[in-house]
Amino acid sequence: MIAALVLFPVPSGTTLDQMREAYELSAPRFRDVSELLSKYYLFDGDTQGGAFYLWSTRATAESFFDATWREALTERYGAPPKLSMFEVPVAIDNVATARCQL
Template identity: 40%
Template sequence: MIIAMTAFALPKPITREEARTIFLGTAPTYQDVPGLLQKHYVLSEDGATAGGLYLWTSRAAAEAMYTDAWRAFVREKYGTDPTVTWFDSPVMVDNVAQKVLTY
């Protein structure tokens, strides 16, 4: 499994409630994306940085998302450029399903 962490410094801090409203507005964009297992929106405690944690089936599927058009969308929506950091996740503990999964 591939995990991508995106982050961007916001022009001005936002509250959790503001973030929730914004994130709910963009969430449908990520439904039914091929290879995307989960997306977790994140906001730093000080409200100055936002982003997401994405769980992907493959690096290729993830790279298909993070195009120039996606970067332009983030820039227009949040007024800043995103960064993407990649992680390989060979083992996952799923306490809901009561399983340890390997990839």
């Protein structure tokens, strides 16, 4: 499994409600992306937005985060996104575990 962290600048003064609205418009495009296990939208409450993705394979993640993706985010937010990818050797999911024990 691969974790990808994407961070990008947002204008100072951007509110959580504005970010939520933008993210809700974006979310439907990711519902059927092959090998995307989950995506969490992020906002630091000030000047940085982003997303945390879990992918089944590195190849899929790398093919998703291509030059077209980078150009689109750069155009949308005025600066290139920062992308970091990590192997996930161990994972804990307390929500899934709790559901299974009910």
